[in-house]
Amino acid sequence: DGGITQSPKYLFRKEGQNVTLSCEQNLNHDAMYWYRQDPGQGLRLIYYSQIVNDFQKGDIAEGYSVSREKKESFPLTVTSAQKNPTAFYLCASSIVNTDTQYFGPGTRLTVL
């Protein structure tokens, strides 16, 4: 059953803690993306990667970090430097050199 999985579905973080959101895909897609969605807002790009061991900052990368050690996995770390991390985080993937993106189910992060 091909698709994109994200875990956990809900995540609660205390202020000052780093947390890592998981994104895995078995679609054999080369490109992967992380977006953030706030209520009433569109999706904003955090980081993206088109190939293993390479990634680029998106529009709102400050306070976030990523790695791409495997084609199937693109974890996102929300660091304590991110001032307002409470949001819905969405991972997406696409075949490289195409622009059709497919989304995972998302992780809802809440800072306590």
Added chain:
Amino acid sequence: QKEVEQNSGPLSVPEGAIASLNCTYSDRVSQSFFWYRQYSGKSPELIMSIYSNGDKEDGRFTAQLNKASQYVSLLIRDSQPSDSATYLCAVDGASGGSNYKLTFGKGTLLTVNP
């Protein structure tokens, strides 16, 4: 900075009517256009893509693209209560190595009343 504008709504239509959702974009060289449906609390789901001027039909959905006017729309015929969702317009900026990033509008909330 590429911009994608959508009327936030809510757009309310009766069951069985045609719902018309509109989107304008700022990057004149954009080549690819997408409509995603997002139910409350869920992730976006791709419903249509369009690349050429004109209409593209898929079941009850029709996407319309006018590059000269920088305008893309989505028509939903025979609207059903299950179509009630937020519809996101996304545009690719193809100008010189955009790396296939998409810019999303804020979405239009559609409510179909039984």
